[in-house]
Amino acid sequence: MNTESVTNQVKFDEVFHKCNWKYTRQRSVLLKNIFSGPKKHFCVNDINDDLKNKSIFFSYTTLFNNLNDLVDNKFLNRIECGNQYFYDTNLSKHIHVYDGDKNMIFDLNDYEMLNKEIPIPACLKLLDEYSLIINIKKVNGE
Numbered sequence: 001m002n003t004e005s006v007t008n009q010v011k012f013d014e015v016f017h018k019c020n021w022k023y024t025r026q027r028s029v030l031l032k033n034i035f036s037g038p039k040k041h042f043c044v045n046d047i048n049d050d051l052k053n054k055s056i057f058f059s060y061t062t063l064f065n066n067l068n069d070l071v072d073n074k075f076l077n078r079i080e081c082g083n084q085y086f087y088d089t090n091l092s093k094h095i096h097v098y099d100g101d102k103n104m105i106f107d108l109n110d111y112e113m114l115n116k117e118i119p120i121p122a123c124l125k126l127l128d129e130y131s132l133i134i135n136i137k138k139v140n141g142e
């Protein structure tokens with residue numbers, strides 16, 4: 001089974017077509033990096049580091065523009081958090097938690113599982129706003 005494109009049901013040919021991209025190996029690796037494996041959140045720097053490890057180099061602007069194309073064509077969701085952008089391969093509406101200590105975005109459900117000691121109000125489960133971000137930073141960094 002080809003798990004590469006199955007996981008998120010993204011067909012790379014379709015991405016190149018819809019984004020009006022010329023085929024390059026860099027972009028192909030970029031797409032593999034983003035869409036293979038489980039659904040995930042990332043920021044531009046995460047992807048940049050991953051690509052550098054594979055000896056694929058984009059200028060920051062080009063990388064950013066490529067990610068914008070993916071957002072515009074609904075292959076990715078962009079989450080604005082303060083002055084930074086995070087990207088999500090999960091296109092469904094869900095609530096995010098921004099962990100200021102880790103500088104990472106989590107889905108609310110995952111965050112609760114990982115941080116059982118933090119009581120998150122149950123009423124938040126009733127919300128259905130994709131844009132809602134709960135910003136958490138522990139006061140006494142324990």
Ligand SMILES: [Zn+2]
Pocket residue numbers: 041088090094096106107
């Ligand atoms: Zn998410």
